[in-house]
Each structure stands twice: as structure tokens, then as C-alpha cells.
Amino acid sequence: MSESETEGTDKAARDPRIQSGIPRLDFILKGGLKLGGIYALMGPPGSGKTILANQLCCNHIQKQEGRCVYMTLLIESHAKMLSHLSTLSFFKPEFIPERLYYISGYQQVREGGFSGLMELIRRTLRDRQATFFVIDGMESAEQFSTSPQAYREFVHGLQAFTNLLGCTTLLVSNVRERTHVENAVVDGVIELSDKLVGPRAVRELTVHKFRGSDYLRGRHEVEITGDGLAIHPRTEIQFARPPEQAHEQRIRMGFGLKRLDEMLDGGLPSGSTTALIGAPGTGKTLLGLCFLVEGARQGQHGTYFGFYEPPPRLIEKAEDVGLPLNRYVKDGRIELVWQPPLEHFMDSLAEQLLEKLRAEDKKERRRLFIDGAEGFRAAAVYPDRVPRFLSALTNQLRMQDVTTVMTDELELFQPELNLPTPELANVVESVLLLRYVELRSQIYRLLSIMKMRESRYDTSLREFRISREGIDVADSFESAEAILSGHGRIRNGGKKKTKAEKPRKKKPGVLKKMLGRGGRGGGRER
């Protein structure tokens, strides 16, 4: 009596995965597709299904030394498809035909029905020793089906056979109802979509079902680049449980501006996030660069992540007021990462930033200056995601012990102080406000600390000066008081407005509420 050759296999061995090799898809699938599983991939024309399926094949061959069969049930020629694929970096023509085998099953299903098609599949997969199998054009197979039951039996039979072979299978089709018979039978359903959101064309990936495993639910943005598909999971669900831990010992991270650092009780707490808000031209960028330069002077690494000014402009601007930014950029202490003004994906930007920071030495105290939140907002396909996104991003930066200063822009002509993202003030530890006042044909800048969680801080308003001699904060509130007690007024304020000109009455903004709480002298917020 012989014993079983399959007894004793443990659970892990019964649930091996094949990694897709597609950036972040395995993260969404919590490890990849299950070996021997059968999956439906659906989406409208142009959504990237064929690219994804071929990318899976090529990555499977390259990373797992697998063998793939790609069967089309469409009348479209393989030559045309391969010609399109040849422009993508993942595609390796040398894999064909030994490891990547393209065949058409159209004639077989047309003439022999499902039994003829099944016979072709059995023979081909066994002959080619396939470990990954794609059928592209399942809707075509369905058209030859005599009944929904026959189609269901075909998919069941295919599943049983590919499972017996240990061959992971992908059934590619156009968009179908979620309740389609095929989706009920398969181990997982992945949908690619392609739609217009305003003027933007947006591709997204959604996993609707993934048997026997957890996965990241919801829509995730997809980019098709020269390297194939790249998927960007939503930041706010990616870091639900951030793994990194911050340093226990907190230190102060100053700006190198004596009076401002005194107001901040020595500087910003390490690992905290600060919103630096103000209208255009109030000096937010220069103050943020001060923060980086001071860190570099102390030997800390700093990153500028900005959307507005390219590096040469930034360096020129800093050097103009005596900030030695160029020196620290040259010695590598400060890195300037600039996002050109193109269409970005919000989650892709966060990935870029976090991956860059992760690649650096984790033991070092790091400074980050994001200029600014508006860049993320502009990249958001769904603006209502922005508050949760910023919360997740700042939380992740905190966990990586990065001390972050992020600018957010107020409108230039605005009688009230309303943040574009009011929630930002809630997710950051500190808020610094820069603003203008006009007095006798002269514009002055004022700086104040609106909030500083778990820290003492000076709540007085200070004059903030930018000149060729440098950046300076007045050593007392008196100059600010003098400005305000003159005929200081908000730039467009002062004169009475007609009814038509009157701005829409708004609820008091977050900042206004905070201003109401502030007082002269030392403050401490809990």
C-alpha cells in the first residue's frame, strides 16, 4: 500500500502566491495572485487590460522563471498587439515563443464550441508546461455559448483544470456586470476603468473580490508609462497601520532665526508637522528654506519637495537674502525635489516623497519642507479625499520621525483668514501664520504662532522682515503693535463696500477661531 504524496502539506504551502511585479499591485492584493487561482480582469477598451495581462506574463517569466500561454479569442491579429507592446520596457520579444506563447482560440471555439476550446487549452497548457495562462476576449467565448449554464460549466471546467496544473489564470474581458456568472465562479475580480473627471482622463483599478485573502478595497489610480502599468493605492488606506516608530527622544528643530526660535521655545519639536500659512509673497518659501538651511548647518539632512519654483530659481531666491542654500545643495545635505507643473496623481506624489525618505538613513533626524499643500490639492482627482490624504501623509512622516514644514496658501485678497484645507490645521502640531498689513503706503509682514501642541510658545505678533541683509523677526511685539495701531488694515480692507461688492458671509474659519483664543505673552496649548 503506497502512501499519499500530497499529505502533510501545511497551509502556507497550499496558499503560495505569484508576485505580479507590478508596482504596488501585490501590496493591494496582500502578496499577489494565488498560485493556480483563476481571476477575471475586466475593463473598457483603452483601460490597460492587455498591457496589464502581458506585463503579468513578462514579469512572471522574468521573476519566477515561469512559462506563459496567452490565448486570444478575438479576431485581432497578434502581430498588431505585439507591435503595440514592443514600445513598453517590460516586453521582451526574446521570451517568444519558448516561454511566452501566443495562440488564437477563436477558430476552435467557433467550430468546436467549448469542448473544442477546452481540448485546445488542455493540450496547449500541458505541452507548453504553462504556469501562467491568459485568455483575452472572454466576451467572445460567451457569444458562442449555447446557454449561460454552458458558459458557467466551461469556466468551472477551466478552473478545475488550471488548478490541477497549478497554472494561474487570467480571464480578460470587457466591462461586465458585477453579478456576471464568470465573476461568481472565479477566485478574484479586478476591474480597470478609464473615465473623464472634469478635463482629466483617469484610469483606476478596483479589486471587487479576492477569495481567501484580505486586499485593499476601493479605487486606486493607475498610470500607464513606458514601463507599463503603475498603480497608486490610496494613501489614506495604505498607511492604516504605519510600521515605523519615531525616536523617543524629542529635540527642537530651529529655523536659525534667533527671535523666532525663542518664540517657538527653541524650535519645532522633532517629528512634528507644521503648517506655514500665508498669502502669496508673505515669505513662506524663504522661511521654509531657512528651516532646511539651519538643519543642514547642524548636519541634518533636509528635503525640499515643491511644486512652484524650479531648483535654480529657489537657489537664486535664497542666495538673494543671504541664505547659503546652494552650498548645502552642492554638498548633498539638502535635496531639492521639484514637481514640474504637469498633471500629477496625489498618491503617486506621496509615494515618491515617502519612498525617497525611506531610502535615507533612518537614524538621522531629517527635515522636510513641502511647498505646499496646494500641489497635492491640484493633483487630487477627488478633492474630498484631501483632508484624509493629508492626515495619512503627515502621520506617516511623523512615524518616520521627519520634522515637516508644509506651506498652505491663503488668498491674496481676502478679508478673513480661511484655510483652503481647514482640516490641515487639525492634523498638524503647529501653525505659523504670515500675513501682510499696509500702513502709509508701505507693506509690512507679520508673523504669529497660531498653535503649537504640547509646547510653550509666544503668542505675540511679530514683524517679519525680508531684505538683502537676510530674514529677521522683530525682537518684540512692539513694532507689530505700532503697525497695527496706526491705520493698519488688511490689504483690500478698510473702505466700505457696496452690497454687491460685499463678500459672501462665511463661517469663522479655523484660524479666526484660533486667533480668538490667542493672547499676548506665553501660551501653552494641550
Added chain:
Amino acid sequence: MRTILVVEDEFDVQQVVADVLRDEGYEVAVCGNGRDALQSLRVHRPDVVVMDVMMPILSGMQALEEMRKTPGLDGVPVILMSETAPRASAPRHWQAFLKKPFRLEQLLDAVARVSGVAGRA
């Protein structure tokens, strides 16, 4: 030509096992439960029985016990297949056991070995 009786209640598994064995050159008959298998065995004696354990009407284990008590069927080699391993206390009347999900090579190897055929039928 070697003959195999595949006894399996799950239609897709029954069909695929039968199909791949036919592809290998075996002559294959199929049944959906233990009772039908016993009836079939009384008429045609196959070289090997490939039988699922959990089936309606009469389980694979019950059918196997019945076979072993029946003269003429007591010597027919049986390959059992199931999602769970049989209890250690169960009388081992089978020649091979395949734990589901198994791979094609495991099925073909077991059938070839039990039927005394090295390689194809």
C-alpha cells in the same frame, strides 16, 4: 488499454480528471456517487478506481469497504482523493491517497503506479 473509473460528485472535477486521463490514453468511465460506482463495478471491472471520499448517497469510504467485502472487487486498486486526510484509525483499503487540491503530475503518477503502468497507458 487500461480502464479507469472516476467516482466524483463535483461535476467540474469529475470532467477534468476524466479528460486528462483520456488525454493520457486511458479508457475512462465516470460516476457521481458510491452507490452508482458499486453498480458500475459489478458490470465492468476497471484496472483502477479514482474515488472521492465525500459524496452523496454512499461515500467513497463506504463504497471502498463494500468493494473489499465483495469477491471480484476486493482486489481492484483504489486511489482516494479528499480535501482532508483520512482518520488514522480508518482501515487502509486504498492503494494511494491524493489530498485535494492536487496537481496533474500527482494524479498521473498515482494512476500509473497503482495500475502498474510506467508512463502512459
